[in-house]
Amino acid sequence: MTPPKHGRRAANTSPARPTPELRPGTARNGTASLRPAFSIIAMSFAAAMMVATSVPALAVTATDSEARASVYAPVEDTIDYAPQTVEVGSDGVMSQLAAEQYDVEAAPPPITSQVASVGNVQLIDTNAIVWPVQNPTKRSDGFGPRSAPCSGCSSSHDGVDFNPGNGTPVVSIADGVVVLATENGGGLGVNVEVQHNIGGELITSSYAHMQYGSIAVSVGQQVTAGQQLGLVGTTGQSTGPHLHLEMFGADGVRFDGFAWLSARVG
Numbered sequence: 001m002t003p004p005k006h007g008r009r010a011a012n013t014s015p016a017r018p019t020p021e022l023r024p025g026t027a028r029n030g031t032a033s034l035r036p037a038f039s040i041i042a043m044s045f046a047a048a049m050m051v052a053t054s055v056p057a058l059a060v061t062a063t064d065s066e067a068r069a070s071v072y073a074p075v076e077d078t079i080d081y082a083p084q085t086v087e088v089g090s091d092g093v094m095s096q097l098a099a100e101q102y103d104v105e106a107a108p109p110p111i112t113s114q115v116a117s118v119g120n121v122q123l124i125d126t127n128a129i130v131w132p133v134q135n136p137t138k139r140s141d142g143f144g145p146r147s148a149p150c151s152g153c154s155s156s157h158d159g160v161d162f163n164p165g166n167g168t169p170v171v172s173i174a175d176g177v178v179v180l181a182t183e184n185g186g187g188l189g190v191n192v193e194v195q196h197n198i199g200g201e202l203i204t205s206s207y208a209h210m211q212y213g214s215i216a217v218s219v220g221q222q223v224t225a226g227q228q229l230g231l232v233g234t235t236g237q238s239t240g241p242h243l244h245l246e247m248f249g250a251d252g253v254r255f256d257g258f259a260w261l262s263a264r265v266g
């Protein structure tokens, strides 16, 4: 059986023939000398594959330096925009405020107010509080014990006296419903009472000594904070034009309306 003269087996059995690229002395056998060359090519290919798989996919298609430069250009842009992380911080603050806004207590239920000749009126909670007159700093008598200003006047002042001037508009201190509107209020003269739901608590405000014919509301009427009720006068047991404001809770006990308003009006 004669060995084939062509093909792989023929080459293997042939005497060594140095390839033109090989320098003398580097290898005695052609097959052996090709192994390092294949290994270098294989390693280079493996290295290229590692680069290709460790860079963005677009980089694989980059066949020249100009294309690669355009591929990597966005990376440099990202570095330039790095200071925008400051805006991320401000966004975090805003989301924190939003979370606080969601963390609110449920509104208290309405309070049922019994209004004579009208029936039950539902009072919704309100936090808008205003002064009953302009220039609330002008006052004469405060709340509490005092020397009676007139014969028959009480020595224990159940309210606060505001002196903004005769004819000054008197307004409701908060949203509510009118429960009393009379020109025959005895010592209180022309008198209006308004009931409010302040934080779930029934509060009544009473406005006294107003001018005859100045009442601008009627019993059962819903009013808003700042809505005019009448005008400052001196009707009833009064020594001069002023607003006598009384405030009390569901128990009817009067408290210091000026201190109460001072703590709530901005």
Ligand SMILES: [Zn+2]
Residues within 6 Å of the ligand: 141, 157, 159, 160, 161, 243, 244, 245
């Ligand atoms: Zn008074």
